[in-house]
Every structure is written in C-alpha cells, then in structure tokens.
Amino acid sequence: MPRILAPLFAAATYARWLHLLIGMVFAGVVLLVYPGTEEVSLLRIVTAGAAVDSVLLALAATVPAMRRAEGVQARLLLMPAREEDIGAEPSRGWRDRRRTAAWLIGRVALGMTAGLLSVHALTAAVLLLTAPARDDALVLYGWTLPVSGEALYPVLAPVVLFGAGWLIVWAGRLQLAMAVRLLGPSPVERLAEAERRAERLLERNRLARELHDSIGHALTVTVLQAGAAREVADPVFTAKALEVIEETGRRAMDDLERTLVLLRESPGGPAVEQPGIDRLPGLFETARAAGSAVEAWIDVPAGELPGVLSRESYRIVQEAVTNVLRHSPGEPLIVRITVRDGQLEISCVNVCAGGGSTRRGGGKGLRGIVERATLLGGAATAGRQDDEWVLAVRLPVRLGA
Known part of the structure; x- marks a missing residue:
C-alpha cells in the first residue's frame, strides 16, 4: 500500500x-x-x-x-x-x-x-x-x-x-x-565531462602523492630526531634535534596549507610555492641531522629545468631520503643529479641495513615515484643490487616547457 x-x-x-x-x-x-x-x-x-x-x-x-x-x-x-x-x-x-x-x-x-x-x-x-x-x-x-x-x-x-x-x-x-x-x-558534452572528471582524478592523485611524500618525510624525521634525543640525553643534541623537528614541521605545514588551498579550489588564496630542486640542500641537511650522511652531486645548470620537472625531482629525492631514514637509519646516502643527452638523471644509492628489505619495492612511495616518472615521459627503477639499494630515474628535459 x-x-x-x-x-x-x-x-x-x-x-x-x-x-x-x-x-x-x-x-x-x-x-x-x-x-x-x-x-x-x-x-x-x-x-x-x-x-x-x-x-x-x-x-x-x-x-x-x-x-x-x-x-x-x-x-x-x-x-x-x-x-x-x-x-x-x-x-x-x-x-x-x-x-x-x-x-x-x-x-x-x-x-x-x-x-x-x-x-x-x-x-x-x-x-x-x-x-x-x-x-x-x-x-x-x-x-x-x-x-x-x-x-x-x-x-x-x-x-x-x-x-x-x-x-x-x-x-x-x-x-x-x-x-x-x-x-x-550530447556525446561531445559527455566526452568533455569525462575529460574533466579524469583531470580532477589525476589532480587528486597528485595531491595524495604530495601529502604522502611531504608528511611522510616530516613524520619520519620527527620520530628519528625525538628518539635520538631521548637516547643521547645531551642538552646540545636535544636542542639541535628540536630545531630540526621545528623546521621539518614548519615545512610540512606549508605543504599541507598549499594542498588544502588547492583542494578548496581557491586560486586567490595564500598558496605556498612548491619546493624545487634548489631546496634539496635543506633536505639533505635534515637527513644529516637525523644521523644519515649524505653525499650529493647536483650538476644542473641554473634555470635549465622546467618548473614541473624541478618540483617533481624534489619530491622523488625526498621520497628516497625518507626511505633511507625509515628503512636504513644511519646508513650513508649518495645522490647524483645530472643532465645528459637531453635526460635528467637521478641516482640515489644507499647501503641496505641488516641485509636489506625487499618490501620497499611495493611501497606507496616508490609506486608514486614510478607514477611521477611515467607522467613526465620518463622511467624509474628501484631495487637491490648486491648490498645496496639503488633508485634510478630518467626524465626527458624539454627546454622552455
């Protein structure tokens, strides 16, 4: 009824x-x-x-x-x-x-x-x-x-x-x-709407990767610094650790603010500029403060990299540093970035602690690196070679992009 x-x-x-x-x-x-x-x-x-x-x-x-x-x-x-x-x-x-x-x-x-x-x-x-x-x-x-x-x-x-x-x-x-x-x-309107929906989905995936890389790195550094300060119990070391935690948290908050602005779709908001390859020295200093020695060679002429390539390169290296701090704490990291034959080559090598772990190959961070490289028309490989973990990325450099 x-x-x-x-x-x-x-x-x-x-x-x-x-x-x-x-x-x-x-x-x-x-x-x-x-x-x-x-x-x-x-x-x-x-x-x-x-x-x-x-x-x-x-x-x-x-x-x-x-x-x-x-x-x-x-x-x-x-x-x-x-x-x-x-x-x-x-x-x-x-x-x-x-x-x-x-x-x-x-x-x-x-x-x-x-x-x-x-x-x-x-x-x-x-x-x-x-x-x-x-x-x-x-x-x-x-x-x-x-x-x-x-x-x-x-x-x-x-x-x-x-x-x-x-x-x-x-x-x-x-x-x-x-x-x-x-x-x-009409079919044309449906196709246009499908394209807009795909663009929104890609943008959400990109923002998810951004948050994963930035917040994941900040949390890893914070946990390591706090644990080291508790074990060492030295006032000078503790003060330095707190300084690193503060700076890392501030950067993570900046990234979070920028991401939230994009999610709210308010272009006029106070968006924070995305970090590029010029910010890598600060990233390496954070890793050194966490106890991992970093040797870096960055051979990239100033202003040669397009903005998107510079930003994505920073995120790729950031994920590599985060993996070292999380899975091989205290082990040295060697980073080489160079432009050769129209390709941006990024190499990150570190010793596998305790014989290494194969679980990192399927992690979200490394999958994100592969996705970034693919979207930029390049390729990325990551895996164990003898006693080392090697991440190699090649990205085509399109001048003026």
Whole structure:
C-alpha cells in the first residue's frame, strides 16, 4: 500500500505536474490566437493548433539559449535523480537544436494531453461528489447517469482522483525520461565531462602523492630526531634535534596549507610555492641531522629545468631520503643529479641495513615515484643490487616547457 500511495503525495509528482501544465498553458494561448474556438470544428482545432505550435516551437529551438532555459527549468521541476542527467548548456550545433525542437514539441503535446485529462478528471470528481445535492440527473460528458444511483456517486470520486493522481505520476515520469533523452548531454558534452572528471582524478592523485611524500618525510624525521634525543640525553643534541623537528614541521605545514588551498579550489588564496630542486640542500641537511650522511652531486645548470620537472625531482629525492631514514637509519646516502643527452638523471644509492628489505619495492612511495616518472615521459627503477639499494630515474628535459 505505501508503494501505491507514496508517489501520489511526493513533492516531485506535483512539481512535474506544474511542468506539464506550463506546456498546456502555452498550447492554450496559441489556440486562442489561432484558429480560435468559435465556430471551428474539433478536428480543425487539433490539426491547426498542433501545426502552429510545432512551427513556433521549432523556431524557438533555433535560439541556442532556449536549450539552456529548458534544461534549467527541467532540472528544477522534473527533479531528476542526478542533475547532470539533464544538460543546462546552450545549443552547440544543429543536432542540439533538433533535439531541443523535439523536446519542446513533445513537452507541449504531453502537457496538453495530461493537463486536459487531469483537469477533466478533477471536474468529474467534483460532479460525482455533489451529485446527491442536485435537483436533476447528473450528465457527465454526454452521459446521463441514473438518478437511482446518486447515493453511490460520491464513492466513485476517490477512485477518479486516484486514477488522475497516477495519470499525473506516469506523465511526469514520461516527461522526465524525455528530458533525459532529449536534453541530456550530447556525446561531445559527455566526452568533455569525462575529460574533466579524469583531470580532477589525476589532480587528486597528485595531491595524495604530495601529502604522502611531504608528511611522510616530516613524520619520519620527527620520530628519528625525538628518539635520538631521548637516547643521547645531551642538552646540545636535544636542542639541535628540536630545531630540526621545528623546521621539518614548519615545512610540512606549508605543504599541507598549499594542498588544502588547492583542494578548496581557491586560486586567490595564500598558496605556498612548491619546493624545487634548489631546496634539496635543506633536505639533505635534515637527513644529516637525523644521523644519515649524505653525499650529493647536483650538476644542473641554473634555470635549465622546467618548473614541473624541478618540483617533481624534489619530491622523488625526498621520497628516497625518507626511505633511507625509515628503512636504513644511519646508513650513508649518495645522490647524483645530472643532465645528459637531453635526460635528467637521478641516482640515489644507499647501503641496505641488516641485509636489506625487499618490501620497499611495493611501497606507496616508490609506486608514486614510478607514477611521477611515467607522467613526465620518463622511467624509474628501484631495487637491490648486491648490498645496496639503488633508485634510478630518467626524465626527458624539454627546454622552455
């Protein structure tokens, strides 16, 4: 029973009914202008009115903004499950204009039919309810109802209203289906939306990598520094460790602030500049303060690397340093960065502590390095070679990018 009655009292049913009545009002206004209703046969009213309506609606559909107006109205009154199922963009070509014309004609035809039937059903329900109070026989659309049954006629009124209600429900659903079919995004719009969705997904993945690299590095350094300060129990070392923790935390907060600004999509916000290859010396100092000796050779001419390549190179080396601090604490790290034959070559080598671990090959950080290199058109490999762990990355350098 709830399934039968619930649609009759749903807000969407009456919003869609209003949408149907708008189509009926349009057809009615046109009908009053031409061919009129006096001394005109019903056949001529229907044929002439339909022809005039179709011509006017087809002409209106040639205006690009008409498709947008109909889409906005359909979203508001037809209440689709997802708004994006009904487009709200102007017509971009004649295919969109033809679909808009079909929608307008179908909308008015369905609205006129459903509107007239629902109005007549309401009229019949009122007549049935008032039948016992009449002095003469009830004539309902040319049918004279027996006077003997007047006491039962009010009982039929709810049945008529129930039928009229479900007529409105089904007409509204049909109108919604037409809107999704004819006002829905075109293949070009769907492709553009798919591309935008893919771009947003790639951006989210990039931000996730940024947070993983930055916050993961900061937490690793913080834990190591705090543990070392507790073990050493030297005031001078403790002060130095606290200084490193403070500086590392500040950098992580800057990265977090920048990422949150991007997530909020507020370009005018106080975004923090992303670190580049020029910030690597500070990163190496943090690693040295954590107890890992770092030897670095950076042979890259100033200003030669494009901005995106500089930023991604920093993140790649940062992840390598984090892995050393996490899996081989205290072991030396050798970093070489150079540009040769149009390729940026990054090499990070460290001794595997305790014989090494193969689990790092499947970590999120190393997967992120491979993804970064692939997106930039390069390649990355990481694995154990004898007693060393070697990360090698090659990225094409496109000058002026």
